Amino acid sequence: MSCVSSSVFTIRNNCPYDIAPGTLTSSGASITTGFELAPQASSTVDVPTPWSGRVWARFQCSNDGGRFSSQSGDCGSGQVECNGAGAAPLATLAEFTLANASGTDFYDVSLVDGLNLPISIVPQGGCPVTDCPVDINAQCPSELAVQDGSGGTIGYRSACVVFNRPEYCCTGDYSTPETCPPTDYSRFLKDLCPRAYSYAYGDALIRGRITVIVIA
Template identity: 60%
Template sequence: MEIGAIIYAFVLAILFFSGAHAATFTFTNNCPYTVWPGLLSGSGSAPPASTGFELASKATSTQNIPAPWSGRFWARTGCSNASGKFTCATADCGSGQITCNGAGAIPPASLVEFTLAANAGQDFYDVSLVDGFNLPLSITPQGGAGGCPSSSCPGNVNSVCPPELAVKGPDGGVIACKSACLALNQPQYCCTGAYGTPQTCPPTNYSKIFKGQCPQAYSYAYDDKSSTFTCTGGANYLITFCP
């Protein structure tokens, strides 16, 4: 066997026994406007190759992320450099650049959240509206085993957003919907203090509005049972904005 082939086989063996693999995330923009996806790694996870990029309407982009990894994705809207730095009308990460560089989305923002397991183990994923809503999105596993259901927020929460939660654009239209916790800052909506357990913090009239539009998505902090999904076997994932 040639030296090059020996080295290649050795590297493959290291990757196999260490459980290293990478999930391919495909981002598709079905919105009738450009979006700027943002990517944020959780504590202890290596940052992805890109932490933010532009995605035109009907365009697709891919990114490989080695497991184990945890983090979240979202889409910024209404972005420009008109002020001399890069800013967005919704879900801005505040970096002043297209890349978010370790900064998360400023609420309100629709999120997809992942925990990728090493060695093609059990991944966890969800769509979250705990930080509010700015656009519909979905997660579709590709490959994998163990059921691997899709999860989505297909509804337009902005269309039913109460005035006290609404974020309006220059034309007066609703461009995002705050969570009740963010807008009203009361413990019964934030699940804090005396309301800090699943038993003392049930769904509210506000969270039910989000749940009505997006039954599979997290609508408030303790909305676990109907909103967390799993997949084993090293799946890849399709993230669609405006599915």
């Protein structure tokens, strides 16, 4: 006889507009891969453990001609469900490695591949919150900004994505923590969101038990 333990994510949309959360499973049983949330709405997702993966938000979405797409955070599936596809590198990521009931969970907010919306991970049991609660779109460097058709900023690309240089991507001769220090761009992110990863070697994972992912 066997049994399966699970965690429950409550994903809440604190934005004043609709979003479409997406998920990607790296290991463990698959979970729902995408759905829509109205402003101030929330939804729960059962996550069988052990599990690892990520959650992000898509916004400025449309369903023109029966094909679902988003200007920010799109996964390219053409549907609300991402079906195993990850976010284009322009999304704030909530990343998780969940253990069985007797183990410890690890979680972080990552800006390494870019960001689009503020995200907070709020755990239970007094474990630390990790987040990027600031709307960086209003103040990001112009060379990294992505704009929609009306000229509004809808995301911030990472310096690695934009410039594709080893010192920004922590590759090649810069592939260790000792040889890949923070750059001006990662420091900018870290100053605004000190509890989030700002580049590949930015921070250690946080331990705890997850309850709520807030997209605001």
